[in-house]
Amino acid sequence: MTGAPRLEVLDGGLLTTVQDAGRRDWSHVGVPESGAADRWSLAVSNLLVGNDPSDAVLEATLVGPTLAVLAPITVGLAGADLGARIRGGRRLAPGRSHRLVPGEVLEMPGGDGGERTAGCRAYLAVPGGIDVPLVLGSRSTCLAAAFGGLDGRPVQPGDRIDGRAATFLRPELVWPGDDGQGSTRRLRVLAGPDPAPAALDQILAREWRVAAASDRVGVRLDGEPLPADLGGDATTLGVPWGAIQLPADGHPIVLGADHQTTGGYAVVGVVISADFPVLGQLRPGQAVALVRTVRATALAALLEQRDALVAGAAALREAAGWGTLIDAAGG
Amino acid sequence: MVDEAAIEPFGDAAVLIRLGDRASPALAERAQAIAAQLARARDAAAGFGQAVPAGASVLVPFDPLVLGLDEAIGLAESAIAGAEVRRDERAEAPPIEIPVRYGGGDGPDLTNVAERHGLTPADVVEVHAGALYRVLFLGFAPGFAYLGGLPAEIATPRRTSPRERVPAGTVAIAGDQTAVYPRSMPGGWQLIGRTDVVLFDPDRPDPARFAPGDLVRFVPIRP
Numbered sequence: 248m249t250g251a252p253r254l255e256v257l258d259g260g261l262l263t264t265v266q267d268a269g270r271r272d273w274s275h276v277g278v279p280e281s282g283a284a285d286r287w288s289l290a291v292s293n294l295l296v297g298n299d300p301s302d303a304v305l306e307a308t309l310v311g312p313t314l315a316v317l318a319p320i321t322v323g324l325a326g327a328d329l330g331a332r333i334r335g336g337r338r339l340a341p342g343r344s345h346r347l348v349p350g351e352v353l354e355m356p357g358g359d360g361g362e363r364t365a366g367c368r369a370y371l372a373v374p375g376g377i378d379v380p381l382v383l384g385s386r387s388t389c390l391a392a393a394f395g396g397l398d399g400r401p402v403q404p405g406d407r408i409d410g411r412a413a414t415f416l417r418p419e420l421v422w423p424g425d426d427g428q429g430s431t432r433r434l435r436v437l438a439g440p441d442p443a444p445a446a447l448d449q450i451l452a453r454e455w456r457v458a459a460a461s462d463r464v465g466v467r468l469d470g471e472p473l474p475a476d477l478g479g480d481a482t483t484l485g486v487p488w489g490a491i492q493l494p495a496d497g498h499p500i501v502l503g504a505d506h507q508t509t510g511g512y513a514v515v516g517v518v519i520s521a522d523f524p525v526l527g528q529l530r531p532g533q534a535v536a537l538v539r540t541v542r543a544t545a546l547a548a549l550l551e552q553r554d555a556l557v558a559g560a561a562a563l564r565e566a567a568g569w570g571t572l573i574d575a576a577g578g
Numbered sequence: 579m580v581d582e583a584a585i586e587p588f589g590d591a592a593v594l595i596r597l598g599d600r601a602s603p604a605l606a607e608r609a610q611a612i613a614a615q616l617a618r619a620r621d622a623a624a625g626f627g628q629a630v631p632a633g634a635s636v637l638v639p640f641d642p643l644v645l646g647l648d649e650a651i652g653l654a655e656s657a658i659a660g661a662e663v664r665r666d667e668r669a670e671a672p673p674i675e676i677p678v679r680y681g682g683g684d685g686p687d688l689t690n691v692a693e694r695h696g697l698t699p700a701d702v703v704e705v706h707a708g709a710l711y712r713v714l715f716l717g718f719a720p721g722f723a724y725l726g727g728l729p730a731e732i733a734t735p736r737r738t739s740p741r742e743r744v745p746a747g748t749v750a751i752a753g754d755q756t757a758v759y760p761r762s763m764p765g766g767w768q769l770i771g772r773t774d775v776v777l778f779d780p781d782r783p784d785p786a787r788f789a790p791g792d793l794v795r796f797v798p799i800r801p
Contacts, residue, residue, distance in 0.1 A: 271627055271628055271639075272628050273628070273720075273785065273786075274627075274628050274630050274639075275613060275628055275629065275630050275631065275716065275789075275790065276716045276720065276721060276778075276785065276786035276788075276789065277716040277717050277718060277719055277720045277721055277722050277723075277778075277786070278720045278785070279720075382780050382781070383780055383785060389720070389780075391719055391720060392719065392720040392721075392760070392761060392778060392780065393761070394780040395780070437587070437589055437590060439586060439587065439588070440586050440587070440588045440594050440596075482599065482600055482601055482632075482633065482634055482635070483601065483632055483633055483715075483717065483724075484594065484632045484633075484634070484635040484637065485594075485629075485630030485631070485632050485635065485636070485637025485717075486637065487588055487589050487591060487592045487637065487639060488591075489589055490588075490589065507717060507718055507719070508630055508716075508717050509630065509632055509715065509716075509717025509718065510717075514588075517588060517589030517590070518589070519589070519590050520589070520590050520591050520642065542587070542590060542647065545590040545642075546590065546642055549590070549642060549643060550643065553643060
């Protein structure tokens with residue numbers, strides 16, 4: 248919207264899509280929510296360049312995109328460390344904003360994944376949010392029906408990426424808080440709605456690893472399967488993000504941002520909203536612990552997260568000298 | 579009609595209204611009425627999400643930073659009470675007609691369905707196109723509507739092995755339901771025909787051709 252685009256995609260990486268805070272008004276006709284799998288990092292990447300926390304960003308998966316810089320631009324990086332760097336030059340750490348100049352090439356070759364808590368999704372924000380059309384109220388890519396974002400598909404070589412801001416240079420800032428991930432791969436779970444205490448007890452008691460077949464639709468858990476009679480087909484109902492389904496094969500599936508709006512498997516528990524950023528960063532092969540919690544803890548954790556975002560946004564405004572109010576509560 | 583509806587928490591950001599154990603056209607209709615009532619209430623209550631009706635339940639999402647669980651349950655209770663006295667006006671609209679090319683390459687399972695029931699393919703077409711269907715709910719994919727009302731004489735279980743790709747517009751049967759695939763995707767239903775009607779278009783103000791409660795009729799295209 249402001250003349251020449253700022254970034255050109257040289258390589259799309261493994262799965263890089265445009266995502267914002269999701270599309271929530273069409274679930275009654277089967278449209279998945281979509282949006283960033285890790286909303287905490289979505290907010291942090293945006294706040295680092297002075298955006299609204301729910302603006303559209305690039306979400307990269309395991310191996311990120313390679314982007315040529317066509318005009319000066321400041322980008323905000325958050326989420327997993329996928330080894331972002333300037334080709335032949337400096338490292339670009341997550342939790343910071345970075346000024347890029349024409350001629351530079353940004354790469355995200357992938358993290359080493361060796362760390363127990365390494366994540367799998369990185370977020371790159373540009374000033375004003377990525378300039379793609381609103382479709383059904385969101386700029387997110389809906390992979391299931393191929394719309395939103397860049398023509399409903401992952402980014403590919405030749406795509407131009409631009410922001411919706413009037414100016415593209417921002418101060419280089421450091422996110423003052425943590426990365427929202429905690430120190431362990433742990434998902435806190437509320438029981439229900441299906442009365443399946445035996446199934447939930449067994450799920451909580453076992454060790455699980457993130458299966459390779461996991462994606463934005465759901466995280467599949469590998470481990471000793473539960474007996475078939477504890478799960479299987481159930482009456483189809485609307486299901487929320489975080490729901491833990493138990494198909495007859497005995498391997499639980501935790502629903503993610505792109506989950507189908509209805510499900511026909513037994514639902515034995517739901518991961519609390521405050522742990523969705525951890526859920527959205529789980530990397531195939533990682534061990535993950537599921538633990539039971541209660542509603543009061545879930546709400547306290549969510550409030551703590553919201554307050555941390557608000558405080559971080561205020562500190563960034565102070566550091567940058569931005570006078571404008573950025574409302575972090577929507578993140 | 580006013581049987582017990584159970585309201586229970588579904589995680590920390592939704593409640594589930596259960597109307598019964600098994601999906602039925604009557605419970606689906608009640609779920610639609612409750613969802614419509616909730617949609618009207620959304621304008622008045624901040625923090626309230628889009629309700630998702632299904633065959634015997636309604637999912638009611640809410641923002642736990644804005645609404646307490648008790649408030650969400652209270653809104654669900656009001657919607658259940660309000661839905662008892664209001665009928666969904668959409669249900670009375672004339673049926674949506676879907677022209678279908680039955681059989682051949684468009685419906686590769688038509689012959690199998692006929693043989694299973696000791697009928698001719700023409701019989702199956704006559705039965706399928708002769709019935710009036712109601713949209714029970716949508717799910718599985720954008721614009722994918724579960725249609726109730728399939729005559730028992732052509733009800734057919736899913737295929738034992740799903741196809742990797744079912745073309746967009748394919749009309750299919752599974753159990754006692756029929757549906758149209760809104761876009762090309764894998765699927766295990768019995769494929770009996772195909773339509774050119776676009777069932778989901780995100781560029782339309784109302785993107786899905788079918789809404790919960792709509793009446794649908796299939797009209798054979800004679801070659």
